[in-house]
Amino acid sequence: MELILDLHLHSHFSRATSKNSNLEGLYKWGKIKGINIIGTGDFTHPAWFAEIREKLEEVEPGLFKLKENLAKKIDEILPSSVKNNEIRFILTSEISTIYSKAGRVRKVHQLLVAPNFETVSAINDQLSRIGNLKSDGRPILGLDSKELLKICLATSKELLFIPAHIWTPWFSLFGSKSGFDKIEEAFEELTPEIKAIETGLSSDPFMNWRLTSLQNLAIISNSDAHSPEKLGREATILNCEMNYRDLAEAIKTNDQRIIGTIEFFPEEGKYHYDGHRTCNVRLSPPETKKRGGICPVCFKPLTVGVDYRVEELANHPFDYQPEKHKSVEYIIPLLEIIAELKKMGTNSKAVQELYQKAIAAFGSEFDILRRVPLEKIKNDFPELAYGLERMRQGTIYIEPGYDGVFGVIKLFETGNQRKEICGQMSLL
Ligand SMILES: [Zn+2]
Ligand SMILES: [Zn+2]
Structure with a gap:
């Protein structure tokens, strides 16, 4: 059956999140948005994990529902058009690793998806010896991301380890400020264990396909929502059975069970173009190149965005499309x-x-x-x-986002048409 998944989001225990980012809020908004499987986020946080265990119950292996008495109260206030949408939760968390490797400071976020409470307990137990899990729903660990992957592999073969929003400048695998140029530089001999990557809001599958090294990996999309109303800004569509194992296998093998992704227009993302927010400077990659990467206002290095970075690392031209690929749908x-x-x-x-x-x-x-x-x-x-x-x-017409400023979309004004790749495509 076709399922819409949003695996990456945060609870109210993470910094800069809404107080409504609790399980009830996620349940309610999951129904309104039409998402079938929602990540819990933040399972490394002890108080949040306790809440998850208290309020959720397992329905299918590895998939959970909000307990009846809590669900009923929310269903009562929802319109009948969405009341009957079934919501399942899946155990997820994001971890920020900060460490130095090959002479540079690296800051990389990764998404973990776990099959059951026991695995979460085992992971949390090990990570709590490395850093403080209580200070933030997205904990910061002074740990090499390869070491984190090792811990995950040793804990459960069923865990999913997915480098998060891999192009954002500050905290990602390929980030211009503190990332790497190749997956191998981060994960070395464990690189084959990386089976999937997350696009993040500022990139789309077309941009990712430009790297041969990413073409066999599953490309997934999630909202990274900090409030429940932002759920489903991006999502992944799977055609799989309603249980953890089938879902995880679909992502690990990138087979036909992955239908495709629902995408934010990447230009709308906060780090699509280059620039300086405080200097009010937004530049396209060719303009940045012309200025040698230096801000024309403050003369400091610009925050180089996702578009530039993809151009830098890609081995295919910008209009490249693999012969066979998953579907891509753009939404606002x-x-x-x-x-x-x-x-x-x-x-x-x-x-x-x-x-x-x-x-x-x-x-x-x-x-x-x-x-x-x-x-x-x-x-x-x-x-x-x-x-x-x-x-x-x-x-549509979009003023691209830059240096933490979201892009602006214009639907009703006439302007340049976006490049022709938009719309729905499905070639399998
Ligand atoms: Zn992140
Ligand atoms: Zn500046």
Whole structure:
């Protein structure tokens, strides 16, 4: 069965997160968004893990549901259009490793997915001897990422170890500031154990396919949400059985069970282009090159974004596509579409009201963005239908994000069309 997964997100025990990032909040928003399997995030945090054990119960091997009494209270306030969406949780966490290797400081994030409570306990037990797991839901460990992989492999063959948002400048495998140029530089002889990578919001599969070294790995996408409303900004679509083993095997083998990913337009990501946020400088990779990587305002090195970095490490040209590849679908969060339509902020009352009306009328956000026929929406919400049509066709204009500033999407203004790779593609 086709399942939508969002494995990477954070609880309220992580820094800079919403207080609603609890299991009830994730359950509620998972239903509204139309996600089938949601990561718990932060399983390394002792208090959060205790909460997970208390509030979730295993339904299928390795997949959990919110206990009935808690679920019922939330279902009561949800519109009937999404009330019956089934939600499963899966045990996940992100770990930040900071260490020095080959004469440079490295800061790399990785995503862990675990098959059961026992494995989480065993991992937490070992990591608690290396660093403080209580200080942050995403703990910082002074540990080589290869050593972390070793610990994971020794603990359970079923664990998934996935380098997170691999292109972001500051905390990732290929990051321009503190990453590596090759997977082998980080993981050496254990490189074959890396079976999947996460694109992050600022890159998409097309950018990743430009590296031959990534072509046989599973490419997965997740929201990295710091509040439950941000769930499903990106997601992965699997066609597998409803249990941990089948899901993990699909990701490890990258076989036909992985259908593809649902993507943020990468230009909208916070680190797509290069620049300096405080200097108000945003540059495209060729402009950065022309200026020798130096900011024209403060004359310090620019924060080099994902687009530049891909260009630097890729061995295929920018329009390259492998003959066979997974499907890629681009979406814009529904709240953002409505906000542009109304020319108001996403938190304004009018925008929130229209969002709720649309959900009540047509079902989950993913259904609205991906599936509901526009004819059906046109009657009551003609402008929304027009915006969705443009999004589905990829006829949009974006000011790319840079140095921590999100890109700005324009659906309703005429501007340059995005490059032609947009829209839905499915070649298997
Ligand atoms: Zn991260
Ligand atoms: Zn500057």
